Amino acid sequence: NHHKLIQSEKLNTVGHLAASIAHEIRNPLTSLKGFLQLADSEEQIVKRYIPIMRSEIERIELIASELLTLANPVPLEFNKANIITIIEEVILLVEIEAGNKEVTIHKNFDHKQIFIKLVESQLKQVLLNLIKNAMESINGKGDITLEVKCTETKVYLHVHDNGTGMSKSVINEIFEPFFTTKPNGTGLGLMITKKIVENHEGVISVKSIEGEGTTFTIELPLILKL
Numbered sequence: 001n002h003h004k005l006i007q008s009e010k011l012n013t014v015g016h017l018a019a020s021i022a023h024e025i026r027n028p029l030t031s032l033k034g035f036l037q038l039a040d041s042e043e044q045i046v047k048r049y050i051p052i053m054r055s056e057i058e059r060i061e062l063i064a065s066e067l068l069t070l071a072n073p074v075p076l077e078f079n080k081a082n083i084i085t086i087i088e089e090v091i092l093l094v095e096i097e098a099g100n101k102e103v104t105i106h107k108n109f110d111h112k113q114i115f116i117k118l119v120e121s122q123l124k125q126v127l128l129n130l131i132k133n134a135m136e137s138i139n140g141k142g143d144i145t146l147e148v149k150c151t152e153t154k155v156y157l158h159v160h161d162n163g164t165g166m167s168k169s170v171i172n173e174i175f176e177p178f179f180t181t182k183p184n185g186t187g188l189g190l191m192i193t194k195k196i197v198e199n200h201e202g203v204i205s206v207k208s209i210e211g212e213g214t215t216f217t218i219e220l221p222l223i224l225k226l
């Protein structure tokens with residue numbers, strides 16, 4: 001009976017997700033269809049709509065590519081790897097954008113080598129999502145700190161920012177698919193991040209104060225620290 005209950009809860013989640021995906025993709029499709037209808041009857045005004053059509057198509061592309069991260073088209077390959085190396089590589093990827101925005105990224109690691117079982121591309125995706133959100137929460141100058149602390153059995157990765165922070169009601173929604181407070185956000189980043197962390201037998205949590213900043217914490221099982 002318990003098993004059945006879990007099964008139907010799962011179905012419900014999938015059904016809920018499918019419904020929101022359908023909804024999010026149908027909106028830009030509907031507007032594209034409208035423009036094409038217009039193009040049929042009034043050829044000379046078509047050109048004006050091309051930029052809007054392009055951005056609607058790009059939105060569908062972005063949603064599809066973000067969702068693909070979840071779909072696991074190939075079986076995931078977990079390998080033992082040093083999470084510090086992976087963090088350093090992701091910092092290189094975001095440093096230029098951070099510099100342009102006057103955001104400084106700080107590092108605070110309690111070990112040089114921390115080995116865990118991970119899928120490299122997915123862990124990088126998690127870090128990118130969290131750092132990008134942190135950058136987007138900062139208006140003007142700001143700081144992001146990546147902190148790693150270990151116990152005997154766990155790794156704690158904190159991504160701290162001194163950006164806008166979140167209200168209680170926003171915090172309650174952030175892991176929901178398509179929840180976004182940004183004009184061009186997809187609202188998929190944190191849902192995907194949570195899913196990946198759970199695939200790694202980890203836990204994600206958040207602490208945030210409006211007007212002060214936000215800290216996301218990821219807890220993962222540790223294999224070895226040096």
Ligand code: ADP
Pocket residue numbers: 129133134137161163164165166170174179180181182184185186187188189190191214
């Ligand atoms: P998106 O970035 O496309 O909006 P996410 O799933 O990555 O989607 O984030 C969902 C929402 O959570 C954001 O729109 C924002 O309101 C909030 N959020 C996430 N990270 C932060 C952060 N570091 N600081 C403030 N708000 C955040």
Ligand code: MG
Pocket residue numbers: 129132133189190
């Ligand atoms: Mg995001």
